[in-house]
Amino acid sequence: MSEATADQSQRQEEVGSSTTTGFSMRNVLVHVAMYGAALVFVIPYAYMISTSLKTSEAAVATGMNWIPNPITLGSYIQLFATSQILQWGLNTLLISSITTLLVLLIDSMIAFSLTRLEWKGQRYLLALIVASFMVPGFVNIIPLYLVIAELGLINNYLAVILPFAAGPLGVFLLVQFFRDIPYELQEAAQLDGFSNFRIYTRMILPLSKSILTALALFMFVWSWNQFLWPLIVLQSEAAYTLPIGVVVLRDNFTIQPALTMASAVVASGPLFILFLLLQEQLMTAVEMQGVT
Amino acid sequence: MATTDKLDGITPESRSGRELMEGVLFASPYLIIFGVFLLLPLLIGGYMSLFDWNALAPAESTFIGLDNYARLLADEQFQNALFNTAYFAVLTVPSILLVGLGLALGVNRDIKGQGFLRAIFFSPYILTVSVAAILWTDLYSTQYGVINYYLGMVMSNPPQWLQSRLFAMPAIALTTVWWLVGFSFVILLSARQSVPEYLYEAAKLDGAGTWRQFRDVTVPQMRGAIFFVIVINLIWAFQVYGQPYVMTAGGPGQATETLVMYLYQAAFNQRSFGYASAIGYVLTAILVGVSIANYYLLGGDNE
Numbered sequence: 001m002s003e004a005t006a007d008q009s010q011r012q013e014e015v016g017s018s019t020t021t022g023f024s025m026r027n028v029l030v031h032v033a034m035y036g037a038a039l040v041f042v043i044p045y046a047y048m049i050s051t052s053l054k055t056s057e058a059a060v061a062t063g064m065n066w067i068p069n070p071i072t073l074g075s076y077i078q079l080f081a082t083s084q085i086l087q088w089g090l091n092t093l094l095i096s097s098i099t100t101l102l103v104l105l106i107d108s109m110i111a112f113s114l115t116r117l118e119w120k121g122q123r124y125l126l127a128l129i130v131a132s133f134m135v136p137g138f139v140n141i142i143p144l145y146l147v148i149a150e151l152g153l154i155n156n157y158l159a160v161i162l163p164f165a166a167g168p169l170g171v172f173l174l175v176q177f178f179r180d181i182p183y184e185l186q187e188a189a190q191l192d193g194f195s196n197f198r199i200y201t202r203m204i205l206p207l208s209k210s211i212l213t214a215l216a217l218f219m220f221v222w223s224w225n226q227f228l229w230p231l232i233v234l235q236s237e238a239a240y241t242l243p244i245g246v247v248v249l250r251d252n253f254t255i256q257p258a259l260t261m262a263s264a265v266v267a268s269g270p271l272f273i274l275f276l277l278l279q280e281q282l283m284t285a286v287e288m289q290g291v292t
Numbered sequence: 293m294a295t296t297d298k299l300d301g302i303t304p305e306s307r308s309g310r311e312l313m314e315g316v317l318f319a320s321p322y323l324i325i326f327g328v329f330l331l332l333p334l335l336i337g338g339y340m341s342l343f344d345w346n347a348l349a350p351a352e353s354t355f356i357g358l359d360n361y362a363r364l365l366a367d368e369q370f371q372n373a374l375f376n377t378a379y380f381a382v383l384t385v386p387s388i389l390l391v392g393l394g395l396a397l398g399v400n401r402d403i404k405g406q407g408f409l410r411a412i413f414f415s416p417y418i419l420t421v422s423v424a425a426i427l428w429t430d431l432y433s434t435q436y437g438v439i440n441y442y443l444g445m446v447m448s449n450p451p452q453w454l455q456s457r458l459f460a461m462p463a464i465a466l467t468t469v470w471w472l473v474g475f476s477f478v479i480l481l482s483a484r485q486s487v488p489e490y491l492y493e494a495a496k497l498d499g500a501g502t503w504r505q506f507r508d509v510t511v512p513q514m515r516g517a518i519f520f521v522i523v524i525n526l527i528w529a530f531q532v533y534g535q536p537y538v539m540t541a542g543g544p545g546q547a548t549e550t551l552v553m554y555l556y557q558a559a560f561n562q563r564s565f566g567y568a569s570a571i572g573y574v575l576t577a578i579l580v581g582v583s584i585a586n587y588y589l590l591g592g593d594n595e
């Protein structure tokens with residue numbers, strides 16, 4: 001594999017250098033453009049981290065000091081001491097984790113049923129679920145709010161978790177994947193007297209680890225980051241998630257960039273660590289959505 | 293015995309009955325949640341949009357037929373929000389496609405630190421909208437913002453960005469491109485990487501230069517991914533909410549008020565649930581229309 005690509009790029013270079021003399025010049029330009037773009041992409045991060053480590057006076061000073069002087073954790077200390085950000089972090093973690101687990105469970109079950117079992121009407125059902133892709137989530141916020149209120153779930157984590165778990169994305173991805181698992185395997189298992197439940201737990205799920213991991217990561221990040229819906233149904237301060245909390249904090253501390261940026265670092269830090277550890281799987285989850 | 297049925301493609305009645313039961317059983321947890329929290333609200337919304345909905349006493353709501361929709365046509369605030377949303381889509385969707393494609397083609401080249409660059413360009417996508425928006429609100433600040441600090445070195449009167457009617461929406465759009473382009477970039481890069489190399493070699497043998505290769509090989513081969521990127525970004529753009537909510541609250545004036553913001557305001561500030569539901573349905577109609585139009589314009593004869 002790597003030999004083949006090396007070979008290919010060598011051939012590319014040969015073709016390139018024989019046809020255009022400016023090949024290496026072009027190569028330099030590409031490097032400059034790409035690393036230039038990368039610099040632009042990270043400037044906001046640099047600002048966020050640097051400002052969060054400044055004193056509140058230095059953060060609003062005119063002139064740009066990228067390296068804080070002095071470096072202080074004062075904003076972080078004040079943040080944890082005076083706000084409920086820790087509670088919001090726990091809320092967000094809980095909501096994202098449960099949503100992710102629930103989605104993995106129910107989506108894999110229905111995808112199994114739609115691809116591995118044969119029953120009347122399953123095609124129409126799949127078509128209905130796929131069609132729901134076109135319904136923008138925001139359209140539903142008013143009637144959904146009434147349903148949630150009727151069920152007495154306002155300020156309850158379930159008010160966020162259950163609607164998030166209703167989305168069709170996971171079903172769609174898993175159906176695509178389960179379809180490609182060879183049916184011969186299933187038939188052999190059936191000959192050995194495996195029940196469908198055992199085929200689901202012992203065969204399909206273990207064979208689908210890669211896609212389940214990718215889906216889990218994507219769902220986790222996605223539910224962690226949700227803003228509008230939690231803003232509507234989580235109305236008490238103790239129930240906020242981080243995305244809501246940071247906005248409320250910013251509105252409370254008027255013009256306190258050091259504090260605001262510290263809260264932004266806290267709100268996005270956990271996902272950045274997750275991203276650094278598992279970026280391949282996360283990007284795979286994105287790629288899979290494009291392939292469909 | 294079960295297997296032979298499947299192999300022959302014939303399913304005896306008793307077996308098909310059992311499979312139906314098990315099939316429904318496996319499907320039901322998702323179906324219940326899907327039904328209660330997605331399908332049911334969608335139907336209720338359609339129903340509500342035909343009423344002058346009384347939020348306090350729903351039973352006393354009056355049926356007004358399509359009056360809510362008729363009211364929308366004449367509502368200037370709705371027209372303004374529709375225009376702003378379309379303007380936002382026009383600013384962001386082509387930019388995301390072009391920037392994403394440019395970055396993907398660049399990273400796909402023989403470049404050092406490919407994995408590193410890929411991670412950098414993707415990374416803003418994992419931020420929550422409120423963090424991205426708060427961050428850029430500071431960057432745009434006219435008092436201590438980085439952008440005007442550096443612009444101030446080369447021009448005497450840098451824009452007022454979020455306080456300016458002219459620049460507020462483009463500023464929000466720029467933030468959005470930075471925040472979301474990573475998603476499209478990853479999809480486009482992956483599509484570019486699966487274009488077979490021999491097509492380029494054949495094109496080169498035919499004497500095609502870089503531009504011809506791009507036009508005749510890259511674009512047609514990546515058509516499916518380009519189509520997907522346009523549609524998904526249009527769908528996101530028409531639902532834009534978080535960025536203007538956090539960065540400008542719809543201002544200055546109503547220069548950045550979008551459809552979803554107006555819907556939210558109609559529902560939760562004015563308690564006009566029926567009217568807000570009608571806005572939601574119009575938004576859905578727009579999105580379905582946009583998706584179908586794109587399908588015919590771009591994706592029609594994909595294979």
